[in-house]
């Protein structure tokens with residue numbers, strides 16, 4: 001019995017050694033790696049001939065393919081990928097605009113507030129462009145990336161395999177290069193642009209005191225918070241952002257109309273058309289609705305997509321048409 005046990009233990013040790021050697025050694029011809037994201041890349045040996053490295057994470061800018069080789073990310077981002085990146089950029093811009101609106105002295109759109117909004121817009125555009133220029137291909141607004149295949153691509157750190165339950169192979173990497181890291185780069189550049197441009201804009205607009213300094217302080221909180229949310233939730237946001245944008249813009253649209261004094265449909269319509277601020281807010285919401293709808297229905301035929309876009313102003317008309325039925329005062333008098 002003891003002899004049998006010793007034999008089995010010996011066999012297991014041998015097997016572990018063989019399999020470990022298999023994964024942890026350099027090999028002349030490519031062999032299998034465990035896990036979803038472990039791969040081998042080519043390295044020169046002492047004699048200068050190319051051999052394959054041990055299994056591990058692929059170098060930045062490459063991703064393991066079906067034959068366990070790290071191959072460079074050379075595909076272009078899909079339309080959906082671009083819309084995702086736009087969404088992350090727009091979230092940063094809207095958060096800034098919102099903080100500028102909150103500290104603005106008057107609720108009406110003044111030239112100073114408008115100038116600050118415009119400055120935030122220009123800073124955002126500049127940092128987005130610089131972020132694109134800094135990524136492959138260098139110095140061009142195009143982007144080379146690896147395709148997103150599944151949710152786990154965003155969370156490779158949770159998928160380090162431990163073959164034989166011995167030692168964990170560290171294969172975490174940015175499998176969706178550069179869709180994850182470029183958002184951090186953009187937010188960092190946005191803060192830099194804020195410091196580089198905003199003081200000059202405030203000087204030119206003679207913007208002093210709270211309305212000049214508060215949006216800058218707010219942005220110093222906003223961007224780290226956005227970066228943290230992106231760091232943790234990027235994969236979920238990537239799949240859910242069309243629904244998020246439609247839901248949030250519908251809510252904020254209803255909030256905008258509900259905060260008007262006069263809820264009769266004539267006043268709602270009149271105040272929407274006659275005040276520039278209201279008009280800009282409503283059209284801004286339409287743009288967001290359209291963006292969300294297109295992202296959600298990107299797989300449809302282009303003709304159907306155009307039909308879907310006619311739904312964009314629908315919430316506004318529904319609110320105005322139905323406002324007299326939803327007035328709480330009416331329920332009491334009826």
Ligand SMILES: *[C@@H]1O[C@H](CO)[C@@H](O)[C@H](O)[C@H]1NC(C)=O
Pocket residue numbers: 045046047
């Ligand atoms: C390098 O070349 C020498 C002489 O040709 C050979 O003995 C040695 O095994 C080679 N090393 C490797 C790692 O192939």
Ligand SMILES: *[C@@H]1O[C@H](CO)[C@@H](O)[C@H](O)[C@H]1NC(C)=O
Pocket residue numbers: 065066067069070071072
């Ligand atoms: C995987 O990448 C390697 C190295 O780039 C390449 O030689 C090989 O053909 C690729 N395999 C597949 C299935 O694409």
